[in-house]
Amino acid sequence: xxxxxxxxxxxxxxxxxxxxxxxxxxxxxxxxxxxxxxxxxxxxxxxxxxxxxxxxxxxxxxxxxxxxxxxxxxxxxxxxxxxxxxxxxxxxxxxxxxxxxxxxxxxxxxxxxxxxxxxxxxxxxxxxxxxxxxxxxxxxxxxxxxxxxxxxxxxxxxxxxxxxxxxxxxxxxxxxxxxxxxxxxxxxxxxxxxxxxxxxxxxxxxxxxxxxxxxxxxxxxxxxxxxxxxxxxxxxxxxxxxxxxxxxxxxxxxxxxxxxxxxxxxxxxxxxxxxx
Ligand code: NAP
Numbered sequence: 379x380x381x382x383x384x385x386x387x388x389x390x391x392x393x394x395x396x397x398x399x400x401x402x403x404x405x406x407x408x409x410x411x412x413x414x415x416x417x418x419x420x421x422x423x424x425x426x427x428x429x430x431x432x433x434x435x436x437x438x439x440x441x442x443x444x445x446x447x448x449x450x451x452x453x454x455x456x457x458x459x460x461x462x463x464x465x466x467x468x469x470x471x472x473x474x475x476x477x478x479x480x481x482x483x484x485x486x487x488x489x490x491x492x493x494x495x496x497x498x499x500x501x502x503x504x505x506x507x508x509x510x511x512x513x514x515x516x517x518x519x520x521x522x523x524x525x526x527x528x529x530x531x532x533x534x535x536x537x538x539x540x541x542x543x544x545x546x547x548x549x550x551x552x553x554x555x556x557x558x559x560x561x562x563x564x565x566x567x568x569x570x571x572x573x574x575x576x577x578x579x580x581x582x583x584x585x586x587x588x589x590x591x592x593x594x595x596x597x598x599x600x601x602x603x604x605x606x607x608x609x610x611x612x613x614x615x616x617x618x619x620x621x622x623x624x625x626x627x628x629x630x631x632x633x634x635x636x637x638x639x640x641x642x643x644x645x646x647x648x649x650x651x652x653x654x
Contacts, residue, residue, distance in 0.1 A: 379456070379457065379458065379459045380409075380457055380458050380459075382408050382409055382458065383406070383407060383408025383409070383458075383462040383463075384408055384409045384410075384411065384454065384457075384458045384460075384461055384462055384463075385402050385406050385408060385409070385410045385411065385461075385462060385463035385464075385465070385632065386411045386413060386437075386439075386450070386454070386461060386463070386464050386465070386502070387399050387402065387410070387411065387412065387413060387465040387467055388413055388439055388441055388465065388466050388467050388468040388495075388498060389413070389414070389415075389441070389467050389468025389469065390412045390413055390414065390423070390465075390467060390468075391412065391413075391414035391416070391419040391420045391422070391423040392419070392423065392610070392611065393608070393610035393611060393612060393621055394467060394515065394605050394608055394610060394621055394624045394625055394628070395412075395465075395467040395468065396412070396423055396426075396427075396621065397620075397621035397622045397624060397625035398465055398467060398625045398628050398629055398632070399412045399423075399427065399434050400427055400430070400432060400622065400625070401622070401625050401626075401629040402463070402629065402632065402633075403427060403432040403433065403434050404432070405629070405633055406463065406632070406633065408462060409435055409458075410434050410435065411434070411435050411436065411437050412424055412427070412434040412435070412436055413436070413437050413438065413439035413450070414436075414438065414439070415438070415439065415440035415441075415442075415443075415446070415468075417436075417438050420436050420438065421436060424436050437450055437453060438450075439468075439498075441466075441468045441490060441494035441495065441497065441498050442489060442490055442494050444497055444501075447497055447498055447501045447502075448501055450501075450502075451501045451502055451505065454502070454505055455505060459507075460505045460506065460507040460510075461502060461505045461506055461507065461510065462506075462507050462509075462510050462511070463510065463511045463512075463513075463632045463633075464498075464502055464503075464506065464510070464511075464512045464513070465512075465513045465515065465628055465632055466495045466498055466499065466512070466513065466514045466515060466578075467513075467515045467628065468490065468494065468495070469490065469491045469495075469515065469574075469612075470486070470487060470490045470491065470612075471487070471571045471612050472486075472487065472570070472571070480556055480568075480570065481553075481556040481557045481559075483570045484552060484553050484556040484557075484561075484570040484573070485553050485556075485557075487570040487571055487574045488549055488552065488553050488570065488573070488574050488577070490574075491571070491574035491575065491577070491578060492549050492574045492577035492578060492581070493549070495514060495578055495581070496542075496546070496577075496581055499512075499514075499581070499585060503585065506596075506598050507596075508595075508596040508597055508598070509596070509597045509598065509636050510596070510598045510599075511598070511599050511600075511631065511632050511633070511634055512585070512598065512599070512600035512601075513600075513601060513602075513603060513628045513631045513632050514578050514579075514581065514582045514600070514601070514602045514603070515578075515602075515603060515604075515605060515628055516575045516578040516579045516582070516602040516603060516604060516645065517571075517572075517575045517578075517604050517605075518604040518647060518652075519569070519571060519572045519575050520572065520575035520576045520578065520579040520602075520604075520645070521579075521645070521652065521654070522572065523567045523569050523572025523573055523575065523576050524536075524576055524579075524654070526567030526568075526569070526572070527565055527566065527567055527576075528564075528565025528566075530565060531548075531565045531566070534548065535548075535576055535580050536654060538583075538587070540580065540584060541584065542581070542584050542585075542588075545577065545580050545581060545584060549573070549574075549577045551564070552566055552573050556570070578602060579602045579645050579654065581602075582600060582601060582602035582643065582645070583602075583643050583645075583654070585600050585643075586600045586601070586642050586643025586644075587643060589642075590642075590643075597636070597639070599631075599634050599638065599639075599640075599641070599642045600642060600643065601631050601641050601642065601643065601644050601645070601646050602644070602645045602646070603627050603628055603631055603645070603646040603647060604627070604645075604646075604647035604652075605619070605624035605625065605626075605627055605628060605647075606618070606619045606623065606624050606627070606647065606648065607619060608620070608621055608623070608624030609621065610624075626649070627646060627647060627648060627649050630649050631646060
């Protein structure tokens with residue numbers, strides 16, 4: 379088993395994920411895994427970074443596929459005996475003018491952004507080594523979507539005692555409510571992407587709390603963040619940041635030094651903790 383440190387970035391064949399891998403290849407003192415659900419797109423991205431003189435490694439990972447997540451888990455366990463840095467970056471968003479029925483958008487978006495990210499955490503967080511760093515890429519949209527929730531939902535999502543099961547039930551309820559066209563009556567905002575990212579931010583707060591309870595002394599830091607508005611296939615060419623600029627906050631959180639005990643369980647943008 380290798381004693382080399384290891385970092386994994388989900389959804390990193392393009393966009394912000396690729397830029398995070400680029401920065402980690404330059405700054406992280408260990409192996410950096412570019413992952414992609416499609417091996418062809420992943421290998422092409424590896425080749426692109428190799429052209430820049432960098433040496434990322436590749437592993438297939440589709441966060442919608444539990445078998446794929448478990449294959450990566452087993453590989454990391456076997457080869458490295460754990461994991462030092464995990465960046466949950468993979469995500470999807472329907473375009474504003476997409477005519478796919480809202481209930482379908484809700485189901486598909488939540489499946490990847492919330493349930494897929496949660497499955498990766500369930501399988502990989504137990505592998506995190508002492509002083510490990512976990513970064514869940516959420517969005518400022520999670521904050522604005524929270525503001526669009528009913529007072530009752532806001533209270534639940536801001537709660538310091540909400541459990542993962544309760545959060546999963548709420549995310550499932552959102553999808554069910556959209557199918558019955560009652561989501562607005564039930565206090566939800568009209569944004570599937572926003573609700574999925576509320577899920578990512580709240581999940582991060584819960585996971586950080588669990589780390590405090592169950593692994594105190596291991597100094598693992600876990601945070602959610604917003605990369606900013608970034609020029610990628612998701613956000614389009616008018617966005618204000620380049621992918622490399624969008625990678626700055628996630629990479630800052632991924633490389634928090636061993637001496638740091640904060641931020642932890644926070645929502646961070648532009649390297650600054652934001653109120654939730
Ligand atoms: P992007 O260019 O569309 O890249 C998304 C990446 O996620 C792609 O590599 C995509 O792979 C991958 N992905 C999607 N579903 C996946 C799955 N089931 N399994 C594994 N990988 C999957 O988007 P981006 O702008 O870089 O976004 C990266 C993250 O930042 C997302 O979580 C997004 O919500 C968040 N974010 C972006 C912005 C922004 O302004 N761009 C703002 C706030 C937050 P394929 O190539 O196979 O589709």
